[in-house]
Amino acid sequence: MDIVARFFNPDSCDIHLNHGDLLDAIWSWIGVKAEHRQKVAELLSMMGSLRPQSSERKSKWVVIRRQLLQELNLAEAVVNRLQTVNLRFCGAADQTLARLRGALPADKLTRKALDELSDLFTYLRVWRIEKHVYIDVLMPPTESYHRDLFFQVYLIKENNPGSLIEGALLAVGGRYDYLLHQMWGHEYKTSPPGAVGTSLALETIIQHSSVDFKPIRNEASASILVCSRGGGGLLVERMELVAELWEENIKAEFVPTPDPSLTEQYEYANEHDIKCIVILTDTDVSQTGSVKQNVQLLGIPRWLDALTLGMNCKPHHSSGHTDT
Template sequence: TVGLRFCGAADQALPRLRGALPADKPTRKALDELSDLFSYLRIWRIEKNIYIDVLMPPIESYHRNLFFQVFSVKEKYPATLVEGTLLAVGGRYDYLLHRMWDREYRTNPPGGVGASLALETIIQHYPVDFKPVRNEAGTSVLVCSRGGGGLLVERMELVAELWEENIKAQFVPVPDPSLTEQYEYASEHDIKCLVILTDTGAQKAIEFYVQVRHLDVKKEKEVQRESLVRFLLDAIATQFRNPSLWS
């Protein structure tokens, strides 16, 4: 059936879809977006929890790009998601923003994505595990890029590495932001510590350095990539004010 052939894990479903669907521009664009999405999810090692369902209708009429549903299921890749518990829905609503965008604006409308959570369902199904999240203050790091076409994959990899060490980290979620855009993002989100990746070209990994810059302390230092986590942990412990860190 169509469901069994074209639904399932991305590594299996995407090649089948490319072989079966017409190679027109909209179809290629949609499949390329799915392929890009899964390559990014693979960086964060969560692609195994993703299931392609070509028969799923859009959640809203203005979802003209990617859209999704989040289920709680017992099996990793079930043949059907009907028996799962629906926890969230969402998708991109660029089309809606384009329709609402004022013609007087000189810039193009931004992209948009949203999600709706079924909080009551989540609480009912996970009453023991559910705990209120405290918004604890802490140092956040913005992983930036300079040159190299945006270094999106490298930024995502570093953010994931910092998360594993319980270091709060973010990145500007666009492929190739300018350094100015990244500084503006840091200002808007009150982030004082920047880690700047630069295209190293033919440099060996052992010689790969990143720049750590703190906007309040007004200090910066070139740190070897493999020592970055230790440097940040030590710096955060002293609020970046230990002079020996920057020497």
């Protein structure tokens, strides 16, 4: 989304989310047989670029319904359930997740899929990517190995005021842990790592963008690794601080695991040649819920020390303790 936001207003982009296990649960709940699912998915993809709950998507459903009945000879009861899913279980993420939990059987895979979607939406909210995020349980993955979370990003333009036209696909992606598991050799004693990939439609982005493309000068600058010690990993707090550093045009990152050890985080900094580490710890949480920062600077310019400690980080308060 950071790349897309450089060319388009984020409010003009829709993010559609789904999960492979959730899609399987929906097929079963509707009653679509395994041999029909591919054909049904192809027909449903006709409305995939349209915003859930929009009048345009509801109009497209009329055409799809007729084809499901006449061309695929699906039972009317099955088609009616498909319509129910489209109307009730495709929409704004927070509302749709609650409805899905109440309607679907609480088996292990379905519960895990809903939990992962809920966690993802929480993380997107931390990074202020919460507008126009939709759960589309009828959206099939673009790749067969996307068996877990997957997404599609569309550029939505207004044809007339208040009337949306079909969206242009800007990006697709998802987790491909399944593919790694298939390729992981038995000689490896550890489990394969998680993996996620994305594809950008650069030609589409350039075609629809009104931004002038200019050469970008890649200036060397120090990066900050936001770490945690204790507190169960403080993942959300790390993400919040990274987001605020980005807003100040400061390069920052964090180890993308829920609860990494301090050793793992130091090793990550060393491997990525990161000289500045900010450590968040739960032992310094104040009564207001803010988290103090212990900043360690490893041979980087002193101006970054002052910049980091003096920056206005709203949910956080610097302890002012610096090790060099």
